[in-house]
Amino acid sequence: PPVNVTCNIFINSFGSITETTMDYRLNVFLRQQWNDPRLAYKEYPDDSLDLDPSMLDSIWKPDLFFANEKGANFHEVTTDNKLLRIFQNGNVLYSIRLTLTLSCPMDLKNFPMDSQLCTMQLESFGYTMNDLIFEWLD
Structure with missing residues (x-):
């Protein structure tokens, strides 16, 4: 069966919308949740364990990417802005x-009285829906 991955995005700030380059900029928290039974544990009394982000290379994780991305930056000041909780x-x-x-393709024929609809396109890079299903978490 496919792995169900629930996702949500919190927009921290919405930056510029640029007509000349037809794009927009924003700062977000992207959260993904899934179940990996290989990581279940009973040896520790805590309900959850926060792991060092360096452990991300040691576990399976979804290959979500932004299909209309023109540029992206991770935040690392003062520490990696990543959380891994099991x-x-x-x-x-x-x-x-x-x-x-x-990217936000724009129709500017009514500029400057136009309005635009800019999307955020999230996809799996290599998996099909037989392997992985993304669901929005409210």
Whole structure:
């Protein structure tokens, strides 16, 4: 069966919308949650464990990417802005802070009285819906 990954995005700030480059900039927290039964544990009394972000290379994680991304930055000041939390039942919470520049094709024929609809397109890079299903968490 496919792995269900719930996602949500918190927009920290919405930066510039630039007509000349047809893009917009924003700062977000991207949170993804899924279950990996291989990570379930009973040996520790805590309901969850916060792991060092360096452990991210040691576990499976979804390959989500922004299809309309023109530029992106991770935040590392004063520490990596990443959270990796494992729960006793194998649930995983992965949260990262990103600054994104996303493409927004614009119809400017009514400029400057126009309005635009800019999207944020999230996809799996290599998995199909037979392997991975993204769901929005309210």
